[in-house]
Amino acid sequence: METSNFFPSVEIPNEGCQKTLKNCNELLPTLPQSKAWWFDQLFQYQGFWIPSFGIRGSMLINDHFKPRPTDIIVATFPKCGTTWLRALVFSIINRNSFDFSDHPLHKANPQELVLFFEGYLHRYGSTSFVDGLPSPRLLSTHLPYSLFPTRMTDDTSVCRFVYICRDPKDVFVSKWHFANKLRPKELPPLSLEEAFDLFCKGVSEYGPFWDHVLGYWEASVESPKKVLFLKYEDVKKEPLGCVRKLAEFLGVPFTPEEENNETVAEIVKLCSFESLSNQNVNKSQTSSGERPIGNSDFFRKGEVGDWVNHLSPEMVEKLNQITEQKLQGTGFNFD
Template identity: 70%
Template sequence: METPLILPTDKQVELDEGYQKTHKNFDELLPTLPTRKGWWMHQLFQYQGFWLSAFGIRGIMLVHDHFKPRPTDIIVATSPKCGTTWLKALVFSIINRDSYDFSDHPLSKASHQDLMILLELHIHGSGSTSLVDGLASPRVISTHIPYSLFPERMTEGSSPCRFVYLCRDPKDVLVSKWHFSNKVRPEELPPLTLDEAFESFCQGVSHEGPFWDHVLGYWKASLESPEKVLFFKYEDVKKQPWGCVRKVAEFLGVPFSEEEENKGVVGEIVKLCSFEKMSSLDVNKRDTRNRERPVSNSDFFRKGEVRDWVNHLSPQMAEKLDQITEQKLQGTGLSFH
């Protein structure tokens, strides 16, 4: 099941009346939304309970109005800085394991951004769903969109979409987001302090935040529809990557055969997608920023460790975040302890 490489394109599509209407609705809506200062962009907007960038809101509106799901669609979902790059690599390599040799694999030569599109970003960039519509099946698509903001045809009843979701201890998410924001903030802006990031995060004001609401949307969906939503915690994948790879393959309907197990295919995938392997690749060490892509491949790699927060957060900060998390997750069956 081969997914072709997705390359950046500057091709402009001629927008029909339906797309024009969506853009008009967006232009009218945006000035009416509450705003707060963004972490690496100038503004975040509160839209249906979440803090989103303008391009994220436009992308969501285009998805609602025009995206047509297919029975084979696979949606790889995360809140930002929860192991997105790792999850994308794992799912891509699992789905395409019959198409490529591990000794000459696309993940060794191409950026994860080229192998799997971010749904809302590419739809916003083209102004339409044409790029996504043109992808070969099975479409494996990445997103940061909260579960509740997808149209019902993607989440309810006989929806064909399957979601694989990865979350992470919010303390590590905060630290990772803070580091990332200071890598990609425009040079004219001063660095974001940890205190500023902490206060905003606790208030729920971060990209696709509140973080806890984003996680709970997918968690509850995974309990209600386990055949449609597979939910992982980053910490568990770090502990048992082989088991998680097998679980993803089974969930996606492509379990590993006895022959593949004997050949060590699961181990090859784990090794190929490891932080150590991916962060050492030339394609992920170069500064690849340009006008179309202001974020470099190297910006997505820092440590990939569990509990790195202990090197940055004070005991008081950690205690406050733990208290918020306990309150938000109370009675849900989910915890990060």
């Protein structure tokens, strides 16, 4: 896969896309607003707090995107293992195309190898670039499941979703650290207490967190061949089994020969936090013209349970209470 010249030249959106963008620009001022954790204002859109670019991307997807049977949508709430899951899916799908000793993940951040779906559509104001990608298309999103059109969610013959969730206490801590890396220098740091209050109220990028998780969980229960639901903690604990499960779901199970050659273990090693964070490309702290953040910003600790170093007992109790209340009767838990 060619990773240079990754961003296409900007095209003038066609008439249909221009109409969608116009509708979006007219809609945004009418929506409830809140300050975001980092760059943009957040808008309450169909039950979720979404940045303006996410709403534009969502509307373009709904109006113009044509899904294919081979599409793979890597879906996450922010700071739930997005970079890791992108790397795993990319490596599994492309394992016969590259040698592990000279792999694209040694030279490019997973963000560059699996396109950020709504971000791209917002940037180019059109679906044309994504429409032109060869199959299978690997697309990453933070959008809630309910924001995708029914032709993507109800039709079992097109596209598959892979979703990973994480303990909300670790999600909150990771997101707070990330926010303060990204906040413009002219803004004061976001305090832990203020961020905690916002997170508990559901006001954070793509929140409420619990609603986001449950949307994909319920879809995975209803359509297990359509949506694969993973827990970050399970992948950390049993990476080999989870990678096999991923490959099976994606329709490319490992062969006996690959098992004998320890291909699964090679993929786990290649995509590990230690491996990815130590690649020179991911040590860069400088932002590109396309992204306002550096590759190193996507790697902090990758640990389970780091929340114990940041949250007070009162905070833990409150988050646990909210989680219990939100998940009651759903059949899902984070244990």
